Amino acid sequence: MNTLPLPKIHQRPLLLWVAGCAVALGVIAAVLFVAGAHVDDEGTNYYIPEGYRKNVTAMAKAGAIRHDKTAPADPRQALPPWGKMIFDDANANPRQEQFFQESKRLQSDLRDFNETGGGFFEVRLDGKIYIAQQFHNFALPYPKRPAWRGSFSLAGEKLPSLVSEDLYLGFSATDEDGSPTAEDYKVLRLDAWSQPRKKQTHYRARAFELLGDESPLVRLSLMGERVVLQLTNTADCEVKLNGDIINRAGSEAVGRFMERRSDLPEAKLPNNAAPLRDGDRLRLRHLRTGREISLRYGRYAGGMVSRRWLEDGREVNLVDPELAAELPYFQQLQDALNRFVQQHPHPDQIGQPNIHLTIDRGLHSSVNRIFLDAVRGFDARRSAVSNIQLEPACICIVNALNGDVLAMPSYPAPADVQSLRQRAQNGSLPGVTEAKLRRLGLNQNLTLIPIGSTTKPLFASAVWDTRPELSKLQIDEPAGGRSEVLGYKLTAPYGTLGPRHVDSKGFLRMSSNDYTLHLGLLMLTKGVTFSANGTPIFPAGKADLSAFFRGDTIPGGLDRPDVPAFPKMADCYDVGLVQRLTDGSSGMWDVGLLQPMLRQLGVKDGAMQAAAENAGPDKTTAEMREIVYNSFSSVLPERANLQLDTVSSVRGKFTSMLLGSGTNYWSNVKLAEAYARLGTGRKVQVRLAADAGSEGKPAEFPELPLKRETLALVHAGMQECAEGVEGSTAERISDSVKAARKKFEAKGLQLFALAKTGTATRRAPVMKKGVVLEDKRECAAFCLFLEVRDKRGTPLAALSSATYLQDRAATRGNTSPRNSAVAVQLTEDFFPELVTWLESQPAVKKAVGK
Numbered sequence: 001m002n003t004l005p006l007p008k009i010h011q012r013p014l015l016l017w018v019a020g021c022a023v024a025l026g027v028i029a030a031v032l033f034v035a036g037a038h039v040d041d042e043g044t045n046y047y048i049p050e051g052y053r054k055n056v057t058a059m060a061k062a063g064a065i066r067h068d069k070t071a072p073a074d075p076r077q078a079l080p081p082w083g084k085m086i087f088d089d090a091n092a093n094p095r096q097e098q099f100f101q102e103s104k105r106l107q108s109d110l111r112d113f114n115e116t117g118g119g120f121f122e123v124r125l126d127g128k129i130y131i132a133q134q135f136h137n138f139a140l141p142y143p144k145r146p147a148w149r150g151s152f153s154l155a156g157e158k159l160p161s162l163v164s165e166d167l168y169l170g171f172s173a174t175d176e177d178g179s180p181t182a183e184d185y186k187v188l189r190l191d192a193w194s195q196p197r198k199k200q201t202h203y204r205a206r207a208f209e210l211l212g213d214e215s216p217l218v219r220l221s222l223m224g225e226r227v228v229l230q231l232t233n234t235a236d237c238e239v240k241l242n243g244d245i246i247n248r249a250g251s252e253a254v255g256r257f258m259e260r261r262s263d264l265p266e267a268k269l270p271n272n273a274a275p276l277r278d279g280d281r282l283r284l285r286h287l288r289t290g291r292e293i294s295l296r297y298g299r300y301a302g303g304m305v306s307r308r309w310l311e312d313g314r315e316v317n318l319v320d321p322e323l324a325a326e327l328p329y330f331q332q333l334q335d336a337l338n339r340f341v342q343q344h345p346h347p348d349q350i351g352q353p354n355i356h357l358t359i360d361r362g363l364h365s366s367v368n369r370i371f372l373d374a375v376r377g378f379d380a381r382r383s384a385v386s387n388i389q390l391e392p393a394c395i396c397i398v399n400a401l402n403g404d405v406l407a408m409p410s411y412p413a414p415a416d417v418q419s420l421r422q423r424a425q426n427g428s429l430p431g432v433t434e435a436k437l438r439r440l441g442l443n444q445n446l447t448l449i450p451i452g453s454t455t456k457p458l459f460a461s462a463v464w465d466t467r468p469e470l471s472k473l474q475i476d477e478p479a480g481g482r483s484e485v486l487g488y489k490l491t492a493p494y495g496t497l498g499p500r501h502v503d504s505k506g507f508l509r510m511s512s513n514d515y516t517l518h519l520g521l522l523m524l525t526k527g528v529t530f531s532a533n534g535t536p537i538f539p540a541g542k543a544d545l546s547a548f549f550r551g552d553t554i555p556g557g558l559d560r561p562d563v564p565a566f567p568k569m570a571d572c573y574d575v576g577l578v579q580r581l582t583d584g585s586s587g588m589w590d591v592g593l594l595q596p597m598l599r600q601l602g603v604k605d606g607a608m609q610a611a612a613e614n615a616g617p618d619k620t621t622a623e624m625r626e627i628v629y630n631s632f633s634s635v636l637p638e639r640a641n642l643q644l645d646t647v648s649s650v651r652g653k654f655t656s657m658l659l660g661s662g663t664n665y666w667s668n669v670k671l672a673e674a675y676a677r678l679g680t681g682r683k684v685q686v687r688l689a690a691d692a693g694s695e696g697k698p699a700e701f702p703e704l705p706l707k708r709e710t711l712a713l714v715h716a717g718m719q720e721c722a723e724g725v726e727g728s729t730a731e732r733i734s735d736s737v738k739a740a741r742k743k744f745e746a747k748g749l750q751l752f753a754l755a756k757t758g759t760a761t762r763r764a765p766v767m768k769k770g771v772v773l774e775d776k777r778e779c780a781a782f783c784l785f786l787e788v789r790d791k792r793g794t795p796l797a798a799l800s801s802a803t804y805l806q807d808r809a810a811t812r813g814n815t816s817p818r819n820s821a822v823a824v825q826l827t828e829d830f831f832p833e834l835v836t837w838l839e840s841q842p843a844v845k846k847a848v849g850k
Contacts, residue, residue, distance in 0.1 A: 049136045055099055056106065056120075060129045063091035064100075065110075067123050082117030085110050085129075105136070150352040150601075151279075152330065153298065154361050159204070160227045162220070162282060162295040167193060169295070170204040171222040179268065180207040180221045187211065193284075194291035212236045212286055223267050223275070227297065229282070230273035240283040278354070298354060326368060327359065328414050329443040333635050340601070340631035345623075353600040356690040358404035363397065363837050367830045368409040371395055374826050375411045375805070382812050384775035387429065389420065390436075391806040394444040395826075396669045397834070400676035400785065400798035403686045403701075405593070405669065406837070410443040417441050448638045448665035449804050452758030452820070453511045453729075454783050455660035457714050458674055460508065462569035463523050465710040470522050474503045474534025477514040486521050487542035491552045491651045500727070503534060508717025510727040511757055511820075513659055520658040523565050524548050552650050559644040566644060571705050572683075573674045575666070576641030585629030586610040589636040590670060597689035603628060637667035661760050668802045671783065676800035677704050679754055679785035681711050715754060722755035722784070729757040730782065732821055733828045740835050744788060747848045749796070754785040757820035759809050778809035782823035788838050790847050797841035799834060803827050 059065045069083035087100050087110065100106055112119035122130040159170040186205035193210050207221035217237040219230040231239060231247045239246055244253035260274035276282070276297045285292035324331050341347050371393075380388045389412070397407040412420065421437050423429035439447070464471045477498035483490050496514045500506075507515040522528060524547075527539045538544065547562075548554055558566065559578050570577050580587055591598070591608045598608060607624035629636075643663040647653045656662030666674075673686040682701040704711070724734025733755065741751040758781035766774035780803075787798035803823045817825045838844060 049105075052103075052105060052136065053131060053133070055096075056109075056131060059087075059092065059096050059099075060131075062093075062096070064088055064093075064096045065129065066091070067127065067129055080114070080117060082113070082123065085113045085121050151296070151298065151354045152334070152357055153354060154357055154359055160222060160225065160297075162227070162276075162297050164293055164295050166201060167293060167295070168202045169208055169220065170202070171208075171220070171227050172204045172206060179223070179270070184221070185209050185219075190286060190289070190291070194286060194289070194293055210284065213288065217284065217286070219270075219273075223264065223269070226264060226275040228264075228267075228269060228273050228275050230270050232272070236287055238285040238287060240281075240285075242281050325414060326365060327408070327443075328441070329408065329410070329635065330357075332442070336632045336635045340627065343627045343631060349602060351600050351602045355597050355600060358399070358406065358688055358690055359408070360404075360406040360837070363833060364407035364409065366833045367395060367397065367407050370830045370833075371409040371826065372411060372413060374829065375808075376416075378805075378808055379815070382815060383807055384777055384812060385807045388807065389416065390429075390432065390440070391808065392440060392444040392447070393805045393808065394668050395801065395803050395830075396445045396672040397799055397801045398669075398672045398676050398684075398686055400680055400684060400787065400800045401795060403673070403676070403684045404690070405686055405688050406799065408443060408445045408669065410445055412440050414441070442634060444804075445668040446635070446637045448640065448667055449781075449806065450661045450760035450762055450779055451664065451666050451671055451804075452660040452760030452779065452781050453513070453516075454671060454675075454756050454758035454781050454802075455658075455664055455666075456511065456516055457508055457678060457718055457756050458569060458573055459516070459565075459658065460504075460519065461678065461706055461710055461714045462565040462572060463519055464504075464713060465706050466564040466568050467523055468707075468710070469528070469530065470519060471504050471713055472530040472534055473515070473518060473522065473536065474501065475512075475515055475518055476500075477502050477512055482514060485517055486525075486536065488521060488545055488549070488650075494655065504713060505717040505720055506727065508714070508756065509720040509725055509729075511721075511729045516658050517655060520654070521545065524563065549650055552652075554648050554650060554654060557645040558647045558654070566642065568705070569642075573677065574640075574670070576639055577643075578645045579641055579643055580610070583610040584626070585633065586625060587641075588639055589629060589633050590639045590667070591628070591632075591636055592685050593637055593669065593688050594632060594635070595685075596687050596691040598628065598632075599691075600689070637669050640664075640666040640670060659760075660758055661762070668804050671781075672800045672802040675754070675756075675783045675785050675802065676798075678711075678714065679752075679787060679800060680704075680795070680798060681706070681708075718754035718756055718785075719752075721757070722753040729820060730755040730824050732817065732824045733784075733831065736828055736831045740786075740831075743835070748791060749844070749847060750789040750791075750793070752785075752787040752789060756783050757824060758782065759820040762807065775812065777807045778819065779807060780805040780809040780820050780823035782820060782827050784827055784834075786834060786838060788841075788844055796843040796847055797838045799837065801827065801834065 056065065064087060066086060066088055067083055068086050069079065071079055087106075089097055092100070109120040113121040120132055120135045122132060124130060159172060161171065162169040184206040185208065186203055187209045188203070189211050190213065192201075207219065209216045209219050211217065212233065213236065215233060215236070217233045218239060219232060221228050221230070229241075234247050234249065237247065241253070241257060244256075245251065246253045246257045248254065257274050258272075260277070261269055263275050263277075278298050280297040282295045282297060283292060284295075341350060344350055375393045378388060380386075383391075385391060393411040395407065395409045396405065398404065399406055417437055417440055420429060420432065420440070421434075424432040424437070477496050477500050479496065479498045481493040481495045483493035494513065494517070497510075497512070498514070500510070500512075502510065502512045502515045506512065507519075521543060522536060524545055525538065525543050528543075529537045531537060536543070548558070566577055569575055574590070574592075576587065586608070587610055595605075595608060599605070603624065604621070606618070606621045607628055611618070611622065611625075641663070642657060646663065647657060653662050657664045669686055673684060676684040676686070680701075681704050683704055684701050721728045721730045722734065722737050724731040724738075728734065737751075737753045737755075741753070744751045758779075760779045760781065761776055762779055763777040765772050765776040782803045784801045785798070786800075788796045790796055803826055805823050805826070808822055809819045
């Protein structure tokens with residue numbers, strides 16, 4: 001064995017090494033400054049030599065670095081009591097030997113141990129070599145990211161709470177006044193509060209006692225509507241409130257904390273106790289074990305959604321993991337907000353509110369479980385798609401009186417996306433790209449989908465309001481199909497479901513495509529009248545469509561002033577009619593869902609909307625508009641646009657648009673909004689964040705620009721659909737609707753229900769020489785509106801739901817349900833959850849209690 005001597009480290013190289021480190025630090029600081037990083041003393045960032053520690057650890061395990069206590073052969077050389085650390089080339093590979101020769105740091109660390117018995121290397125009683133993990137870490141000025149220090153909380157029951165990434169303490173009120181009794185306390189031992197389970201641990205009680213080794217460190221109790229913190233230990237723990245230690249006698253921080261007692265002047269507070277305030281950061285550290293936890297105080301429903309800040313050089317992340325797994329949209333929203341802060345030219349000017357999200361966790365959770373079980377359990381043999389797991393599905397439920405989005409289940413969930421990604425990587429799911437997986441990872445309520453016949457009430461309301469005489473139309477729908485409509489010969493026939501007689505109510509109840517196409521052509525004619533039996537009478541004896549059609553083509557498209565139904569539809573339901581290239585991002589996404597949140601962040605309305613065509617240049621607003629849409633586009637609904645200027649063929653694009661396909665794609669959340677508007681008669685605006693200082697009462701929304709007669713006519717057909725009148729496409733849910741109506745009638749209330757089904761053909765069948773190679777792909781959709789009214793007909797509570805199942809309108813086999821009934825059945829499954837929510841609303845409870 002050849003033990004290499006330690007080379008001498010000369011003073012000049014050492015000085016050069018130190019000077020080099022200083023220059024490197026200067027370069028890092030300069031780069032951070034040029035990049036716009038904010039450097040202050042609020043946090044500390046550490047340089048950690050991970051590569052060096054890894055190499056040295058490997059060398060120690062191999063014996064290339066070893067501890068030696070062998071006495072020197074020369075008795076004049078004394079061996080220090082701690083022995084010596086040597087590099088043994090007999091146990092080193094060539095790379096390790098080269099590393100030793102080149103690493104001045106390693107040579108210095110060996111010398112330090114041999115001279116002092118300490119430093120980077122340690123030898124403990126077991127004789128093994130250990131390294132001091134923090135020894136070579138050195139502090140760098142922390143480049144403070146422009147941090148957003150607001151927070152998110154959920155709708156529903158908002159308990160005073162202390163929350164962290166792993167722990168939730170909710171303070172539930174009791175009927176008892178005064179101080180809590182022994183029975184009110186939930187005692188949490190050291191392991192329970194300092195080392196909670198991997199998923200967030202939830203506790204609810206009126207009072208909590210957090211123990212150290214044996215005695216309590218702090219007590220927390222609910223007094224009235226405030227949580228009171230009592231300090232009970234000064235020796236075994238460190239308690240910080242907003243960064244200040246408050247359990248050290250005589251400090252200014254203690255004095256400031258005790259001044260809070262005046263917040264509860266009439267309460268009999270215990271000694272060394274004062275109330276917490278909204279937004280307080282409480283940090284508790286057990287000194288013997290070093291265990292600690294950081295908590296945030298506020299009023300939250302089952303835990304804070306997402307919250308980040310820097311504390312002592314590290315990022316503290318408050319997330320409810322169960323909710324994040326259940327509704328990953330919240331994490332995507334937080335990521336979008338981070339992007340916004342990083343791109344904002346003046347991050348210090350961004351508002352820091354507690355943003356109240358509208359999701360009702362109880363309703364969302366219960367519907368989500370039913371939804372995912374149904375979608376994951378769908379019989380793939382009934383679908384025309386070989387990999388049905390790749391096809392999305394979603395549900396959106398909206399409070400129809402104030403626009404709050406209550407639930408938005410989406411498939412695939414994160415676990416499904418991860419499974420699909422693994423299959424794509426191992427080759428069992430060929431052709432699936434990462435881009436597709438990323439899109440599937442978005443909440444599918446926000447992406448554009450073909451809405452099928454759910455478009456019919458929206459289209460009819462616009463046509464009948466602008467051309468009321470067309471509501472008199474009645475047709476005799478034949479069996480098999482039709483190749484001519486109103487004397488106009490189509491280039492290809494379409495299927496019909498007759499023989500049956502269809503009027504305006506039956507059109508919506510039975511979802512007649514034949515009636516829809518008649519209505520679509522009639523709105524392009526002039527001077528039409530109707531006989532007593534609803535047959536159209538034309539001035540020239542037949543429909544004159546020459547102003548619009550040339551054979552099967554539509555020269556110039558349908559963006560024309562002489563077709564007022566489309567602008568009416570846009571005015572009522574915010575659907576775009578043409579794609580304006582000058583709109584940029586604002587024409588592609590609908591910002592209304594997050595508008596209340598963006599306003600609270602300080603974004604002006606002008607930066608959320610497309611610039612007016614004749615508006616002068618406004619560089620600041622234009623730049624902010626791009627920042628907003630670049631940051632939040634992944635969490636905003638894609639904007640529906642009929643693209644009337646591109647509708648160039650009759651049998652292809654025009655008929656597809658009328659039947660809810662082609663260019664007639666909507667996001668599910670905006671479809672739920674449209675049905676909320678149709679049901680209430682008001683321009684309800686969906687939102688995911690509550691307006692600051694506003695409760696969104698119905699009167700705050702303007703009336704829908706439709707005549708009452710028009711609404712009544714549309715409602716009549718949709719009511720028959722919901723109630724299962726003969727021919728109804730929603731008969732499967734009608735018994736539940738009737739049972740719920742009787743339930744509310746027994747309480748002196750009324751239940752008003754509207755429904756409409758939809759089956760959209762996403763792709764026509766693939767045929768070759770008359771043989772079907774691949775079946776058509778059909779999507780199932782169903783929209784439902786429910787409203788509880790008092791005896792005078794005043795709305796007390798209402799909701800709108802939209803269900804979408806892509807490529808699951810079964811086309812194979814003879815099993816039931818089929819077509820849109822698949823979505824009706826799923827809605828029937830979670831219908832009891834909707835009724836429970838309606839019953840729980842304060843106005844309903846108050847009316848029942850009278």
